[in-house]
Amino acid sequence: MDSGYIAQQLVNGLILGSMYALVAIGFSMIYGIVRLINFAHGDIVMIGAFATLAFIETVGLPFPLVALCVFLTCCGVGIVIERVSFRPMRGAPQVTGFIASLGISIMLQNIGILTLSAQPRNFSFPGYMQTILHLGSVSFRIIDLVIFLTAIVLMVTLVLLVKKTKLGIAMRATAENIDVARLMGININHTIMATFAIGSGLAGIAGLMWGGKFGQIDPLMGYVPGLKSFVAAVIGGVGSIPGAILGGFILGLAEVLFVGLLPPIYSSYRDAFVFGTLIVILIILPNGLLGKDLEDRA
Amino acid sequence: MEMNRPRYSLAIMIISLTVFSFLIENMANDYILAIVCFTGINIVLAVSLNLTNGFTGLFSLGHPAFMAVGGYITALLTFPAEKKPLFLPDFPQWLDSFHLPFFPALLVGGCGAAFVAFLVGISVLRLKGHYLAVATMGFIIIIQVLLNNADTITRGPLGLNGLEDFTNTYWVSGWVIVTVYICWKIKFSSLGRSMLAVREDEMAANALGVNLFSTRSFALIVGAFFAGIAGGLWGHLITALTPGSFSLLMSFNIIVMVVVGGTGSITGSVLAAIIFTLTIECFRPLEENFGIYGVGEIVMALFLVLVLIFKPSGIFGTEEPDFVMGKHKP
Numbered sequence: 001m002d003s004g005y006i007a008q009q010l011v012n013g014l015i016l017g018s019m020y021a022l023v024a025i026g027f028s029m030i031y032g033i034v035r036l037i038n039f040a041h042g043d044i045v046m047i048g049a050f051a052t053l054a055f056i057e058t059v060g061l062p063f064p065l066v067a068l069c070v071f072l073t074c075c076g077v078g079i080v081i082e083r084v085s086f087r088p089m090r091g092a093p094q095v096t097g098f099i100a101s102l103g104i105s106i107m108l109q110n111i112g113i114l115t116l117s118a119q120p121r122n123f124s125f126p127g128y129m130q131t132i133l134h135l136g137s138v139s140f141r142i143i144d145l146v147i148f149l150t151a152i153v154l155m156v157t158l159v160l161l162v163k164k165t166k167l168g169i170a171m172r173a174t175a176e177n178i179d180v181a182r183l184m185g186i187n188i189n190h191t192i193m194a195t196f197a198i199g200s201g202l203a204g205i206a207g208l209m210w211g212g213k214f215g216q217i218d219p220l221m222g223y224v225p226g227l228k229s230f231v232a233a234v235i236g237g238v239g240s241i242p243g244a245i246l247g248g249f250i251l252g253l254a255e256v257l258f259v260g261l262l263p264p265i266y267s268s269y270r271d272a273f274v275f276g277t278l279i280v281i282l283i284i285l286p287n288g289l290l291g292k293d294l295e296d297r298a
Numbered sequence: 299m300e301m302n303r304p305r306y307s308l309a310i311m312i313i314s315l316t317v318f319s320f321l322i323e324n325m326a327n328d329y330i331l332a333i334v335c336f337t338g339i340n341i342v343l344a345v346s347l348n349l350t351n352g353f354t355g356l357f358s359l360g361h362p363a364f365m366a367v368g369g370y371i372t373a374l375l376t377f378p379a380e381k382k383p384l385f386l387p388d389f390p391q392w393l394d395s396f397h398l399p400f401f402p403a404l405l406v407g408g409c410g411a412a413f414v415a416f417l418v419g420i421s422v423l424r425l426k427g428h429y430l431a432v433a434t435m436g437f438i439i440i441i442q443v444l445l446n447n448a449d450t451i452t453r454g455p456l457g458l459n460g461l462e463d464f465t466n467t468y469w470v471s472g473w474v475i476v477t478v479y480i481c482w483k484i485k486f487s488s489l490g491r492s493m494l495a496v497r498e499d500e501m502a503a504n505a506l507g508v509n510l511f512s513t514r515s516f517a518l519i520v521g522a523f524f525a526g527i528a529g530g531l532w533g534h535l536i537t538a539l540t541p542g543s544f545s546l547l548m549s550f551n552i553i554v555m556v557v558v559g560g561t562g563s564i565t566g567s568v569l570a571a572i573i574f575t576l577t578i579e580c581f582r583p584l585e586e587n588f589g590i591y592g593v594g595e596i597v598m599a600l601f602l603v604l605v606l607i608f609k610p611s612g613i614f615g616t617e618e619p620d621f622v623m624g625k626h627k628p
Contacts, residue, residue: 037428088607095357098428099557100606106550107599110592118591223546227439230432272443275436282425282433 004137009260010253015144015213017252018151022206023229024236024244025158026199032175032239033195035094039101040081042226043108044200048074048207049217050116053123063126067150070208071201078200079193086196087189105226112219120218123211147209154202155245162241167194175239224271228255231278237291246289251277304482307622312475319467331467335535337575338470339528342477344555344567346524349481351553352561352616353490354517355497357427360418360434361525361552362544363441364411368526369533369544370445370452372407373461376400376534381460389450400464404530411526412519419515438546445541457540458533465535473531477524481564484520493517494562494616547595551578554602562616570613574598 023045030038051073055066085104089097124130129143162168170191173181182188210225211217228251236247255274259267281288322334343361350358375398382389398406422433445452452458484490492513495503504510533539555574559566581594605612 037432085603085607089610092606092610094427095431096606096610098357098431099553100603102550102553103599103602103606106547107596107603110595110599113592114590114596227435231436234432268447269443272440275439278436279422279433282429283421286425286429 002137005260007136007138009256011138011140011144012260013253013256014249015140015148015252016256017232017249018148019206019209019213019225019248020229020232020252021245021248022151022154022202022209023225024232024248025155025241026203027230027233028236028238028241028244029171029195029199031233032241033171033192034086034090034097036086036097036101037094037230037238038086038199039098039226040104040108041101041199041203042222042224042229043105043112044074044077044203044222045207045210045225046112046217046219046222047077047108048204049123049211049221050112050207050219051204052208052211053121053217056125067205067208070204074204074207075197075201077204078196081200082193082196087192105223109219109223116219118219120216123215123217125212129212143212147213150205150209154205158198158202159241161198167191171195228274231274231281233288234278235281235288237288240288240290243288243290303623304486304618308479308482311478315471315475319471323467332535333575333579334467335465335470335531336579337572338467338474339531339535340552340555340571340575341474341568342470342524342528342531343552344559344571345477345481345564346521346528347552348556348559348562348564348567349484349493349524350517350521351556352563352567353485353493353497354514355561356423356514356517357431358434358518358521359431359546359549359553360415360437361521362546362548363434363438364415364522364525365529365532365548366441366445366539366541366544367414367529368404368407368411369529369539370407370458371410371526372400372403372530373458373533373539374451375403375406376462376464377458378460378462385458385460386451386453400462400469400534404527407530408523408526411529412523415519415522416515419518423511423514423518435546435549438544438549442541442544445544452539452541455541457538457542459538461534461537461539463534463537465531470531473524473527477527478564478568480520485562485564489513489516497562551598554598557602557612558605560612560614560616563612563614563618565618565622566612566614 023041026041026044027038030036030041048070051070052066055061055069061069081104085100086097089100125143129141129146131142132139133142133145162171170181170186171194173184173186174188174191178188181191206225206229207217207222210221229248232247232251233244234247235250236243236245251274254277255270258273259270322331326334343365347358347361350356375396377386377397379397418434418437422430422437425433446454448454449456484493492503492508495506495508496510496513500510503513529544551574555570556567558574559568559570577597578594581597585591585593
């Protein structure tokens with residue numbers, strides 16, 4: 001096991017981690033603002049992947065426009081889900097929203113099966129994306145580079161948006177205290193809607209990346225990345241955007257290194273490892289690495 | 299005497315279930331029998347999950363994992379010796395000597411699930427609300443991975459098939475009666491009142507001397523015991539067990555029954571389990587004839603979301619309805 005091999009694994013981990021981080025940001029933003037674990041978030045990844053396929057194959061748009069359209073589509077889906085299901089439940093116990101999101105997740109998956117069939121579909125980006133680049137002993141495809149850079153750009157934009165703009169300040173105020181924010185004249189409904197829209201849009205972009213990286217998509221594909229991104233959000237501290245980014249990269253690296261560095265017989269235990277980590281983190285470090293001690297979770 | 303109404307209700311349930319089992323076992327075809335058994339197993343699952351989720355307010359999604367533990371233990375204990383060399387060539391020698399008839403095997407399966415619940419409870423019961431839900435969901439995935447990898451005993455993803463079809467309506471009815479009776483007794487005992495107190499306000503309950511951890515553990519363990527039994531019955535009904543079938547979707551189906559029936563209402567869980575199992579079975583031929591797979595799940599999920607929006611405590615809430623309880627409530 002030489003240093004080149006380890007460097008290669010680190011690069012793979014970073015690429016996987018940037019996708020986890022994009023989905024985890026949405027989990028964290030939505031949790032931060034309405035204290036809801038939105039289980040349907042993983043299925044937005046699936047919708048994003050299918051939207052990508054639709055825009056590439058049927059409309060034939062160029063790549064950057066496809067990404068924009070996917071982002072907007074998923075924003076729309078997020079807004080609809082929030083408006084139809086979560087807004088009427090606002091103020092109910094936390095578990096109510098969680099079960100509802102589980103229901104919506106099952107609904108989205110089955111609507112996918114119903115309208116698109118459960119057969120996996122091939123998903124291919126234009127040929128130049130598949131070109132393999134070499135950098136020392138590390139090799140990766142252009143698509144991997146695009147995934148990583150896009151993720152970084154989106155994250156920086158998001159952090160700036162939350163820190164600097166009026167909308168971002170409204171979001172932070174609502175997350176801090178929803179009632180006081182309302183008294184200060186912030187339109188709570190718009191702010192929450194914007195949070196769902198941005199979170200879902202980022203998940204949609206992650207879906208585009210997921211399809212491009214693994215080459216196959218199906219209606220149930222959102223389940224595993226959704227769950228793992230949630231684990232990432234918990235590792236970083238649910239509610240904190242930098243935490244979600246950090247958690248995503250940590251989880252991506254840990255997962256790849258777990259498979260890459262241990263003997264192959266352990267690699268089928270990969271998911272058990274991820275969820276074992278989740279349970280351990282929840283118990284010993286319930287606020288995650290960067291989360292604030294907002295309420296008691298354990 | 300009005301006060302004895304629940305006792306009459308129980309007697310009526312036992313008699314009608316016995317008569318019903320006898321009639322249906324002699325008259326109906328295998329397809330109907332299987333549906334009746336599924337309904338009964340779902341009643342056991344929903345009522346026992348209600349003990350954990352409804353009475354105590356521990357939002358556990360781990361029921362399928364406990365079912366899997368119980369189901370696999372029962373199946374391995376009753377697995378016909380002559381089939382073992384063919385299906386399980388690497389089966390550990392020391393386990394070979396354990397062979398039990400169906401009923402004791404079910405009990406051992408239930409106790410195994412309860413023991414696992416005890417171990418899980420030690421670690422995750424400190425979590426609250428949806429964090430507990432997520433941790434138990436992780437537990438489902440961990441159990442699935444372990445079952446997939448322990449292929450000398452479980453045949454991994456292939457699944458353990460060729461089980462004897464022991465489960466019939468008598469077994470299922472018997473377990474439905476036992477589950478409903480025990481959960482009913484727990485609900486109207488001091489223990490049940492402690493559980494409800496823990497659900498409503500744990501700090502107040504603790505101040506009044508309710509031991510939070512042991513009350514919660516008890517609810518999880520009893521729930522898991524019946525889940526293990528249900529797993530054993532389920533495995534011997536469809537004569538096959540695969541790790542993939544004990545999934546989050548199964549958890550979701552049971553949760554729907556509990557939430558729609560009423561978190562804390564035994565009658566509600568029983569009725570919801572019957573209605574949902576029959577609805578899903580009605581959709582199955584439709585799905586197959588018209589190729590519209592997934593409609594049953596969509597309808598269930600839609601119904602769940604509507605109930606959560608308009609009546610979050612479920613149809614019956616925590617109450618038992620008048621037709622079971624009579625007018626005077628204890």
